[in-house]
Amino acid sequence: MTTDRATIRVVGTAGHVDHGKSTLLTALTGMDPDRLREERARGMTIDLGFAWVTLPGGGDIGFVDVPGHQDFIRNMLAGIGSIDAVLLVIAADEGVMPQTREHLAILGLLGIDRGVIALTKRDLVDDEWAALAVSDVRAALRGTALADAPLVAVSATARRGLDELLRALESVLGAAPARRDTGRPRLPVDRSFTMAGFGTVVTGTLLDGSLAVGDEVAVVPGDIRGRVRGLQTHRRSLDVARPGSRVAANLSGIEKEAVSRGMVLARPGSLETTTLIAVRLALLAGASGPLEHDEEIKVHVGAAETMARVAFLEGPAISPGETAWAQLRLAKAVAVAVGDRIVIRRPSPSETLGGGAIADLAAARLRRRAETVAALERRTAPSAASRLLASLDVPRTPAEAADRSGLAPSERDAAIAEVVADGRAVPLADALVSRDAFEAFATHVERICAQAHRRTPLRAGASREEARSALGLPPKRFTALVARLVADKRLAERGSALALPSHRPQLSNDQERQWLSARAALAKEPLQPPSSAQLESEHGLDRELVAALAERGDVLRVGSEAVFLPEAVARFALAVVDELVSSGSITVARARDLSGSSRKHVLPLLQFLDDRGLTRRVGDDRVLVLTPDSARERIATFTHQGEDRP
Numbered sequence: 001m002t003t004d005r006a007t008i009r010v011v012g013t014a015g016h017v018d019h020g021k022s023t024l025l026t027a028l029t030g031m032d033p034d035r036l037r038e039e040r041a042r043g044m045t046i047d048l049g050f051a052w053v054t055l056p057g058g059g060d061i062g063f064v065d066v067p068g069h070q071d072f073i074r075n076m077l078a079g080i081g082s083i084d085a086v087l088l089v090i091a092a093d094e095g096v097m098p099q100t101r102e103h104l105a106i107l108g109l110l111g112i113d114r115g116v117i118a119l120t121k122r123d124l125v126d127d128e129w130a131a132l133a134v135s136d137v138r139a140a141l142r143g144t145a146l147a148d149a150p151l152v153a154v155s156a157t158a159r160r161g162l163d164e165l166l167r168a169l170e171s172v173l174g175a176a177p178a179r180r181d182t183g184r185p186r187l188p189v190d191r192s193f194t195m196a197g198f199g200t201v202v203t204g205t206l207l208d209g210s211l212a213v214g215d216e217v218a219v220v221p222g223d224i225r226g227r228v229r230g231l232q233t234h235r236r237s238l239d240v241a242r243p244g245s246r247v248a249a250n251l252s253g254i255e256k257e258a259v260s261r262g263m264v265l266a267r268p269g270s271l272e273t274t275t276l277i278a279v280r281l282a283l284l285a286g287a288s289g290p291l292e293h294d295e296e297i298k299v300h301v302g303a304a305e306t307m308a309r310v311a312f313l314e315g316p317a318i319s320p321g322e323t324a325w326a327q328l329r330l331a332k333a334v335a336v337a338v339g340d341r342i343v344i345r346r347p348s349p350s351e352t353l354g355g356g357a358i359a360d361l362a363a364a365r366l367r368r369r370a371e372t373v374a375a376l377e378r379r380t381a382p383s384a385a386s387r388l389l390a391s392l393d394v395p396r397t398p399a400e401a402a403d404r405s406g407l408a409p410s411e412r413d414a415a416i417a418e419v420v421a422d423g424r425a426v427p428l429a430d431a432l433v434s435r436d437a438f439e440a441f442a443t444h445v446e447r448i449c450a451q452a453h454r455r456t457p458l459r460a461g462a463s464r465e466e467a468r469s470a471l472g473l474p475p476k477r478f479t480a481l482v483a484r485l486v487a488d489k490r491l492a493e494r495g496s497a498l499a500l501p502s503h504r505p506q507l508s509n510d511q512e513r514q515w516l517s518a519r520a521a522l523a524k525e526p527l528q529p530p531s532s533a534q535l536e537s538e539h540g541l542d543r544e545l546v547a548a549l550a551e552r553g554d555v556l557r558v559g560s561e562a563v564f565l566p567e568a569v570a571r572f573a574l575a576v577v578d579e580l581v582s583s584g585s586i587t588v589a590r591a592r593d594l595s596g597s598s599r600k601h602v603l604p605l606l607q608f609l610d611d612r613g614l615t616r617r618v619g620d621d622r623v624l625v626l627t628p629d630s631a632r633e634r635i636a637t638f639t640h641q642g643e644d645r646p
């Protein structure tokens with residue numbers, strides 16, 4: 001298997017038009033990044049270019065060359081997003097110019113905080129001018145992440161300073177952190193084309209995971225499925241491409257027309273697409289004016305761009321230099337992940353306005369409320385545990401939560417252990433939920449039970465299934481929630497119903513009177529009780545009232561029809577047990593004679609004892625299953641049934 005073992009780093013150029021970016025890359029790599037005929041004719045970069053060089057110490061640098069002209073900033077943004085370091089080019093003769101500043105601002109917005117400054121065209125100026133240019137550059141860098149970046153004076157035409165420049169790049173890249181590998185590769189597509197005999201090829205800087213030949217992939221948005229037929233980095237064929245390298249992927253099953261710049265190649269189902277992103281938007285201090293609520297702007301993220309409207313979640317507008325939470329409502333779906341940086345621009349007159357990191361991919365429009373902002377603040381809080389927690393406002397599996405909060409697998413397990421241990425999160429079967437969200441579920445179930453008790457005081461409680469669907473939880477998670485609430489004595493399970501532990505079915509005064517008269521009838525000949533039909537017609541004891549009385553422990557239902565006083569069943573059971581102790585077995589006829597009941601009742605009564613685990617049927621006889629003492633203990637529970645329940 002061919003995997004690129006040598007480190008590959010990606011460096012992007014930046015800087016004002018004509019300052020010598022492409023010429024410098026040609027001098028460094030021997031490859032002209034300007035590949036379009038029009039570019040060569042005009043002597044100007046229009047779209048992204050690519051070149052690479054192998055460093056003396058081993059390892060490759062892949063260069064992404066960007067256009068400096070302000071008309072092509074969108075192309076610059078498509079290529080600059082996922083680089084390890086920048087090569088900021090400033091011509092010694094012109095010094096800092098508008099797109100030097102604009103590119104610098106964009107680098108800041110994208111969080112690109114390492115790089116090397118190349119002071120180009122050194123051959124065109126004398127020492128004094130060069131010294132002035134250097135101090136001009138340092139002044140422009142003040143306050144940016146590149147303030148202390150190494151600066152190398154070079155001349156591409158005279159080939160001076162090139163080795164020093166490569167060494168500076170090598171040392172800056174050596175200090176750069178390893179690329180994130182979350183096992184979910186994504187390749188933001190910056191170019192797509194067809195190659196005769198190969199079909200569709202897409203290129204980009206691979207992020208977040210490795211891609212292998214044969215992998216099933218999807219192009220998102222759109223979810224067009226295909227397979228990786230071949231992979232190359234710097235024209236070398238590979239079986240596996242590593243995150244952080246420039247990759248050309250040859251795809252089978254995906255037409256060239258189906259994929260274009262801005263789309264992302266990823267494993268099927270691994271990346272969300274959305275038109276709503278929440279972000280703490282920073283407006284550049286140098287922006288020409290305030291940014292208003294509902295203003296139309298252009299959003300650049302990864303290699304994608306789309307028009308969008310700004311919905312501020314706090315005030316009506318922000319002034320240059322300010323930040324505020326906003327939701328961007330995109331005209332077109334993008335495939336992105338939480339944590340991705342965005343840049344916003346005004347289309348006309350063209351201007352880079354600001355940007356931020358994606359805090360949330362919402363499914364719905366966010367309202368302008370303090371809680372919304374607080375939730376977003378939490379979601380972007382610094383510690384892994386608090387970021388994880390912020391994603392647990394609804395139950396999520398560890399993988400979903402880590403994904404949403406942008407956590408690497410290595411941080412994930414520790415963060416989960418931490419929040420579960422200190423009680424800030426509660427496990428619900430395969431998922432976790434924050435303590436607050438758990439409380440919300442708990443009080444919701446309690447409210448459902450309380451409501452059921454109020455509306456149908458005779459019933460045992462609320463239907464379990466109805467409660468589950470009201471909470472919108474899948475069965476396993478709901479069962480885990482109930483189990484926990486039962487353990488905490490906040491809820492009681494009564495058959496298939498859920499109740500508050502304090503709930504006892506409540507009879508009205510009339511019903512209590514009906515019960516008293518029925519009770520007298522039942523007590524007359526306890527083992528020859530009146531039928532259910534009689535109880536209903538003569539005493540008003542309908543099915544529901546019987547169920548409530550059974551729930552309370554006032555009656556026992558035996559078989560499908562009969563209703564007995566618990567004492568009667570206990571007396572019958574004790575007589576059967578005594579007989580079994582003395583003679584080992586008992587027949588139906590013997591049980592009838594002993595108890596003075598009738599065959600009609602004795603059959604279900606004996607069955608009832610079988611069901612309660614006291615006796616077992618052997619042929620026509622019953623035998624005892626328990627020891628006499630345990631049998632008598634169990635019989636005692638028949639008469640205390642109501643109170644025994646939790």
Ligand SMILES: Nc1nc2c(ncn2[C@@H]2O[C@H](COP(=O)(O)OP(=O)(O)OP(=O)(O)O)[C@@H](O)[C@H]2O)c(=O)[nH]1
Nearest residue numbers: 017018019020021022023044045068121155156157
């Ligand atoms: N004398 C001199 N001329 C240079 C040097 N580097 C570049 N040039 C010239 O400057 C002009 C612009 O160079 P490019 O490399 O196209 O500049 P660029 O920054 O890539 O320009 P865009 O891609 O359009 O932003 C060309 O005519 C180059 O020959 C240098 O070191 N010395």
Ligand SMILES: [Mg+2]
Nearest residue numbers: 021022044045
């Ligand atoms: Mg160029």
